[in-house]
Structure formats: C-alpha cells, structure tokens
Amino acid sequence: MKNNLITPRRFWRTGTVAAALAVGLTSSCGKFLDVAPQGQPTSQQFFQTQADATVAVNAPYGKLREWNLSAFNWLAVTTLTSDDAEKGSVSGDAEFLNEFTFFRLTPTSGPVQGYWDGQYQQINLCNQVIQNVPGVNMDATLRGRYVGEAQFLRGLAYFNLVRAYGGVPLLLKVAETAEELNPSRATRDEVYTAIINDATAAAAVLPAAYGASDVGRATKGAALTLLAKAQLYQKNYAASLAASDQVLTLGYSLASNFYDMFRIRGENNSESIFEVQCTTLAGNCDASNSQWAECQMVRPQFGWGFFNPTSDLANAFEPGDQRRLGTILERGTTTPDGDVIAANSSNPRYNMKAYVPNSAPKTCGYGRDQNIRVFRLGEVLLLNAEAANELGQTAKALAAVNRVRTRAGLSALPGSISQADLRQAIWKERRVELALEYGDRFFDLVRQGRAATVLASKGFVAGKNELMPLPLNQITLSGGKLTQNPGY
Template sequence: MKNIFYNTKRRSLVLVCALALGGLGACDDSFLDVEPEGSGRASDFFNSQQDALEAVNSMYGNLREWNNIAFAWLAVSTITSDNAEKGSVPGDAGFLDDFDDFTVTSTEGQLNGFWVGQYQGINLTNQVLANVPDIEMDEQLKARLLAEAKFIRAYHYFNLVRVFGGVPIVSKLPETLEEANPPRATKEEVYNFIISDLQEAAAVLPVSYDAANVGRATKGAALGMLAKVQLYQENWQEVLNLTEQVMSMGYSLTPSYADIFTLSGENNIESIFEIQAMTIPGNCGASNSQWAEVQGVREQFGWGFVEPTEDLVNAFEEGDERMEATILFRGEVTPAGDKIKETVPNPRYNQKAYVPGSVTTECGYAKDQNIRILRFAEVLLMHAEAANELGMIEEALESVNRVRERAGLEPIASATQEELRNIIWHERRVELALENGDRFFDLVRQGRAGEVLRAQGKQFKDGVNEVMPIPQQQISLSEGVLTQNPGY
C-alpha cells in the first residue's frame, strides 16, 4: 500500500505582502485515519516529535494542492509545449488557451495561483526548519526531517525559477516587514540556493525507507534532483558525477514501460520521487489528487484537459512501446478493459493520468494516481546528455540505448556529438511526455523554444516567452518591490 501524507489540521498564518504563506497541516501515524479538521495557533504546535512529523507530512500533502498540480502547473509546463493543447471542449476554462497561444498576461489568475501554491509550500518547509530544531526528540529523526524540508523547498524553488526566472528567496520565517517583502533575487542566486539545499539534504537523507515511509524524499531523490538542476545550468561534469552516483544506488528500469503508470507500478524500482495520491474514504480532497481527474477522458473519467498533439503522436518511432502507454485514443480499449467512447470530445488523452473505471471512489472521478516527478530513466538520459557534451560518446550511447531498448527500439550504433545531442533530446521528449512537465522547460534550456513552438502555430516571442510574467497581484501586494519580466 502506498503511503499518503496529507493535511488534517488547518492553522492560520498571515498573507504577507508578495508572499502567499500557507498553514500547517498534519496526519497521524497511520497516514490513513484522519482526525476531524479544526483550528489552532502555530504557537500551540511544534512541541513534540509527533508535531514535527505532522508538520513534515503537511509539506508532502501540499505537493498535491490544486495550485501545484492542476490547472496552474499544467498550464505553465505542458499546455505551453508542443506536447499538448488545452483539450476539453471550446469555452471550458478558455483562459488556458492564453497559455497555449502565449498571449497570457500578468493578470491571469492561474499565474497567481501557481505563485501562491509554490510559496505556500516554501512557507511550510520554513516552518519546519525554524521550529523543529528546538524540539526535544530523536536527533537522527530530527536531522532527517530537516533534510526532507530542504529537499521540498528546493523542489518548489526549482519550479519557480523555471517559470519566472529570478524570484524572491525566503530562507526563513519573516520577522520584519523588509524580510516579509523581499525583492527578486537573480536567477543565478535562486539556482545557488537550490543547490545548497539539495546538497545539504543529500548528505543526510537515507537511501531508502521502511514500508511505512515509502514516498518520502531519499538520498537518490536529492542527488537526482541536484543533477537536474545542474543540467539546466549546463554544468556537465557535475551532472555526470551526480548521475553516476544515482546509477550506483540500486535503481533499475522497470521491464515494461506501461507498467510504470499503473496503480500497481507506483513507487517501483525505477521510481526516485513521486507525489503520492490515494483516495481515503471520508477525506475527499485531503489525500487524493486532481492531476488525474483534470486530464481524465471527458464524459468518462475526468475533465478532458491537456490533449496530446498530433505532433507528439508523430514523434514516436514505429514500434516504440511508449506511445501506447502515453496516449489514450478515442475508441480504444484499455488494458484494464475500459472502452473509450467513440463520442468523447477529444481524439486523444493523457494515458499516464488514466485510472481504470474499476477503481471506485466516493470522491467522484477516480483520482488515485501518483505523479511521477523523477525516474531512473531520466537519470540515464541526463547522464547521456552530460557524457555527450563532454565528448564521451560511447558512455552516452550506452545510457541512451538502455532507455531505447526498454521501449522496444533498436540501439543507436554510432553518432556524431551533434547527432547524438538531438537523439537524446528526442528521447527525453518521448520518454517523459505528459508526465512531469519538463517539455517546455527543456525547449527553453536547449535554446530552441521559439523555433519549435512557432512551427506549431504558437505566438512565442524570443526574449520574452522563455519565462512567464510575474503575477500583477503579487507586484501590487509588494507595493512595487517586485519587478516585472521584460516584455510583459
């Protein structure tokens, strides 16, 4: 059984200037039985080891929060890419078309929601980092919980810096008005902050957990995420070193690609970090995720957003087993026996978000689907990309071919550095499509977002649309301390 870390207690904190600060949440030892919701003051909390555990659990629960995994996240990361269009039906959530077309403005509500969701998560981690050190408790457990908080904080900042560029760095709970309303740091400063958090987390986090704690951040998760952060900065030797560390930690590719995205395939031998989600009777919204609901087949399993493009379909080579596991077509019968109606509005849906109709839930559409954030296959592709950029062609071919062969494809026998670079970029697209929101950010870091996206009819402007506008609501709350990105 997967483990769920979710919020059961809401405590009010202040919305200060430009930073949306969230409340503390908790769950009990079983992660399954939920206490009734109530209210309390933060000063009444952080007194015991159990309080520390509950505070850390709330960080994980917040990862599933609407702003962090639904419309806002899908808009900035996936609908902006060449992998997907808005989907659903015309007029339903029409504001998402602005992300698809790159006509989005700073007043668009999903941008503000995304900002709020990420900083709410950062506030939860800062609550832990500020208060847990003073609790009398098992010191080894304390160190681990603080490391988990640093990992989650780094994850939120990685999302923010890729979407907005430089953002305010809030490294502790604000004590003054100035600390509560910081200006934007540079992109480089944000990346350095992320690297520091991940390095400190990796030094403490365990390689694995017992069955009761599966789903928490591990050393492999911290090292793998650090490799990804270095990838975005083209620090190739660092990427190579970090991925080789992860490759020696016991992870391996799941034999069948399709099995990864089944409910039974969650937290498997390939998984490095997943956002946990499972419906808990009596707690709709507390433990499950609307990531799957939002993208489920409209009129059958969900709302029908994030429609895979024909361009993505055509990107898969003949015989690539990943296509069937990624795209759910109108009229097909799934391996679980569900017939997708011929009359559903869209020709294609995200199969990685599919939950079989046999999985019943009292919460409406099925929402029991973990969100895969980092897998071993991506580590191999990062290793291949770094090796190739360092001129280590044979090593790069070995790693990329492990991914290709699992997909049922012939290995690449030889390639020039430039040819292999394009092969690896292509493999990232088809391996990770519609999964963890990387495609748009990959195009930006590769320096070809404008070329690729304009070819799909998008109104992408070079020098502007590589990042999103800072939400106007946050600029207003900051009384002008926050500045807008160029071109918006």
C-alpha cells in the same frame, strides 16, 4: 504501496501556524506583524515534540497534491506552453487555458498567480520545518532527516519557480520583519545556488530507501536527482554527471512495462525515485487525493478531458516504440485494462499516463488515487547521457540512453554517432520518455535554445515567452519592489 502517513488530515494544525505568514506574504501592512494570531499556536508553541515535527514535515507533501501544484494552474504553466499538449475539453470550456496554449498570457492570468502562490505556500511550510525542527527534543537522526526532507521539497519548489519566472524572491527562513516579508527578486543564478545547496544538504542526510510505512518520503536518490537536474540547467555538466552517477549506484532498475508503470499497481516501483502520494481516505475526500488524473481524462466518460496530447507528440514516437501506448490514449480504442474508450469522446487523444482503469474505486471521484510521478530512473539515465555527451564521453552517454531505448523496444543508437547528433537524439528521447508527466518539455525547449523555433506556430515571442510574467498582484503588493519580466 500507498503511504497514508503523508496526508493533510495529519497536519491541519501546521496550517494554522503558517496561516499568519501566508497572509503576510501578500500584504505590506506592518501592523499585522505586531499582533499574535488569536486562537492559533505560534511556531514556538507548536514545535514541542517529535509528533509535532512529524505533523509539520508531512504538510509540504500534502501540498504537492493541491490544485496549484498538480491540476489546472500547474498544467497550464508547465504543459500547455509546450508542443506536447493542447487545451482539450470542448469549445468554450475554460477558454482562459488557451492563453497558455498560444502565449497570450498576461500578468493577470489566473494560473500565473496560482502557480506562484502554490510554490511560495510550499516554501513557507518547508521553512517552518527547517527553522523550527532543529530545536525540538527528539531523536537526532530523525530530526536531521526531517530537515533534509524539507530542504529537498523547498529546493523542488524553487526549481519550479526559477524555471517559470527566472529570478524570484528568495525566502530561506520564516519571514518575520516587514523587510523580510517584501524581498526583492534574487537573480536566476542566486536561486539556482539555493536549489543546489538544498539538494546537496538533503542528499547528505536522507536515506536511500524507507520501510513500507514511509514510502513516498524524499530519499537520497530524489535529492541527487534534483541536484543533477539543477546542475544541468546551469550547464554545470561535470557536477550534473557526478550527481546522476551517484543515483545510478542506489539500486534503482527500469520497470519492464512502460504502460504498467503509470497504473496504480505500478506506483512506487523499482524505477520510481519520487512520487506525489495520492490516496482516498474514506470519509475525508478532501484529505489526500488529487485531481491531476480527473482533469485530464476522457470526457465525458471518465473525467474533464483537458490537456490532451497533440498530434505532433503522437507522431514523435518511432515505429515500434512501446512508450506510445503508455503515453497516448486514443478514442475508439480499448485499453490494455479492458476499458473501451468511446468513439464520440470530445477529443481524439488523452494522456494515458493519467488513465486509471474504470474498475478502480471512485469513492472520491475518478482517478483520485493516481500518484503523480516526479522523478524516476528513466529520466536520470537521460540526464546522465546528456551531461556525459556534453563532456565528450560518447560511450558513457550511449550506454545510458540506449538503456532507455532498449526498454522501449527500440534499437540502440550507433557508436559512430557524432556529438551533435547524439545531443539531438537525447533531446528527442527526453520528449517521448517524459511526455505529459511532470511538466518538463517547455522548460527543456527553453534551456536548449529551441523554444522560439519549435513553438513559433503557437505565437511564442523570443525574448519574452521564455518566462512567465510575474503576477501583477505581487508587483502591486510589493510597492513596485518586484520588477516585471521583459515584454509584459
């Protein structure tokens, strides 16, 4: 079921509250701080009622659908940098994307700036909620939940930032002074501490599930999944295992059909932990849909044809692995939903997870209703398996990873497997289970220490390309307070 509550149409007023800060974050002009926004409510004026708080907490959910956080800029940074995807489309179309495919990106590359902007705009929206909602006269339980939702979403934004750029400025309150508007870079560990704190606080107050009208909001399971993932990136395996163990007690179950899980009919299913909700609102096509699916789909039949699966990914699936059908859409074939994919399509392969049957409504364009899957049980099982294996708990690790393999139609890994071999097997399962989904492959390769080897043919330079460059514009606006990453 779609949740039409979490839509931009209901929080445009919050954007006016945040607009002044959004400008301030890209300006070092102190005089701006002395002038109240004309014709716009200040945060003190806006946050008066429970309805105002609801409007505000809905805002960052809508932001997740925005171009910088779901389409070209997001996919360039998270997906083209991996061995799972290539630019696609046709020669000459959006050639700037190949800067990411072949690691020719620079501090002035558009997606480097766009990705940064999108995450910090999201953080600003979350900070408005976290700072102002506690002062609103409203139901106390709901007030705490709204703050928890914003803490989860802020933690997710910082997780996306720290993996891409390393240590970044930490803004944990609404910036008001000139110094707060121009912070130095925090360390990587300091950013992870903030993420872990946000996820922990959110997990303590968020419910395990919602009623139908609130489907899509952050849950305890979503916060714990973020916590498990952040702890794994920090190699805090015991803490990661404890968090994923908690998720496994919350009643999620693996979807029986991998292909169906990524169709509109499979949204918010028993496996889903957190999805970006995308819905067409009649008469308002800019409100609550995304272009995540459209920019990846078959060109010219359905979409724009970008971000195509590589042959290396297509060949990574074991014979009989049912996930291949749910991941790789090949030209000249017929989908399980009956669409014949033209044999003369511009590219040989497309992302099946972004495929929307042609019979679906296209009021606002192709695939605009397709939810974006962020966290699900399949990944939690693999997080659990990886942490358990690193702690020497082989039987526990095997139980988790083999649940994923069994759903895919594959045989179980043997009980005699070594820790080193099981580590490699779990890493492979992460690739084929989560490919082209929410941009994990490149970051996985970096944290596993394998990026320089696996991505060598793409021009990856060790000691440099583990991180994106900071946008040059941000360094300039900071007056040099922000320092560039090595090699750029």
